[in-house]
Amino acid sequence: MKGDVMPHETDQIDRVALSVDVVLLSVVDGRLHCLAARRAAAPHRGRWALPGVVLAPGETLQHAAARALETRAGLRGVFLEQLFTFDAPGRDPRGRTITVAYYGLVAADAILGELEAGDGASEVALAPVDVDWPGESGGPASLLDDSGAARTLAFDHADIIGLAVQRVRGKLDYSTIGFELLPAAFPLRDLQSIHEAILGRELNRDSFRRRMLASGLLVETGERERDTTYRPAMLYRFAAEVPQPPTPRTRKVRP
């Protein structure tokens, strides 16, 4: 190969048609939920599936993901980020299909007006997410029904949801996606509850508080909770401006 010319082979490229599926996550009552709908047509009729659309000509993937949420659930302005492109040959019994998966995060109070959470009778619902794998190992996820049993998922959507959970877990610590799941003002307890629901484990209250307050990402609103039966907590909001990232120390001389 040495010295060969290496032409870029995308010189003659076909028009592509792709689908986009969205894993919309929200935390309701301290539990992680995912938007899904029962399929009305074959294949996998009656199984639960993620909202998805076929990519329209000239449409960006990001736009298609937003369109899927707006068309299916009436949601606009939701945080959306690309997750992974799934292309396993047997993933669709009708033939080879490739889907670009996105994940979205939305505050519970912004979606509960549009849908009934966990309503097993409805054909579009937020269903509790259950992952079997511990830690960071990854794997497929299940969506539960009212009785706590796993709903049967269509296609490879169990894998897609599982990867979305894994991705969000990984980004929770070093990004600000956690705030997408909360209203504009929130007490620290709710922020911790969101983190615990996503991570699937309890967090230390003291160090969580310390870490969050030290991150510089929170600003006191001056407001406090209302109508509590206990001491009302300070409400915080997300600080849009990111503080300077702490550069890791390296070989500094001791004073």
Next chain:
Amino acid sequence: MKGDVMPHETDQIDRVALSVDVVLLSVVDGRLHCLAARRAAAPHRGRWALPGVVLAPGETLQHAAARALETRAGLRGVFLEQLFTFDAPGRDPRGRTITVAYYGLVAADAILGELEAGDGASEVALAPVDVDWPGESGGPASLLDDSGAARTLAFDHADIIGLAVQRVRGKLDYSTIGFELLPAAFPLRDLQSIHEAILGRELNRDSFRRRMLASGLLVETGERERDTTYRPAMLYRFAAEVPQPPTPRTRKVRP
């Protein structure tokens, strides 16, 4: 939307044709390098581009990525992982194209037999990678020529390489991808050098050694370096079996 049926719209899906581009990274002489080739045809003739192929009918994306490396550089068995799908409308002047980017990691001694590293005269080369952004902010990357000037990159390949670097940086600490860049047996110093080249900053020698030895990922080979002009270091190999992940502590009772 309540109660609506939400059919999965991928019921009628077109055949798709996609391209796959590969960011092949290696660390040569303590510097991060990326495989690239000069384009021989328009558009962007003469600019440097990532090796890529058009997805063949029935071919998986992963296979296409491996094929790109084998066809272009004679490399087989390289570690490859999906990076991101790029679909910006203007990314290819010939029209709308979508490419699924992969990144690959290979040990320098496994690729230097196939290519001349940094040889500016060759049309296929490993070029040093330069990123302008500090920390984890992300952004485009440059490939340098022998004089240290930035080679002009075709399409959005600067963005693709930049994202690959960012991804590898992020996964270095919690995955085992670093070992892909080393031969079977290696001294700790080389492992640290690899990490520093990827992260773009120096690491503390003492804590790096402690962390690596405590990770359980390293096994002493019993062999030592040869032909050194200094005390030869112990050679380690990557322990295939992953030790039990350390579960984060939470509210354990103090003894």
Next chain:
DNA sequence: TGAATAGTGTCTATAAGACAATATCCC
């Protein structure tokens, strides 16, 4: 006053940075 949670202060355990001392190799 009591229940319940917010918020603060302190102690401990762990991991990382900084140094120093010793060990081995080749010349």
Next chain:
DNA sequence: GGGATATTGTCTTATAGACACTATTCA
């Protein structure tokens, strides 16, 4: 022996976990 790097051990500092104590709200 001298130069160079490996390897080990100790001290310091930063952060997280654990606990205790005070504060504030409503019933």
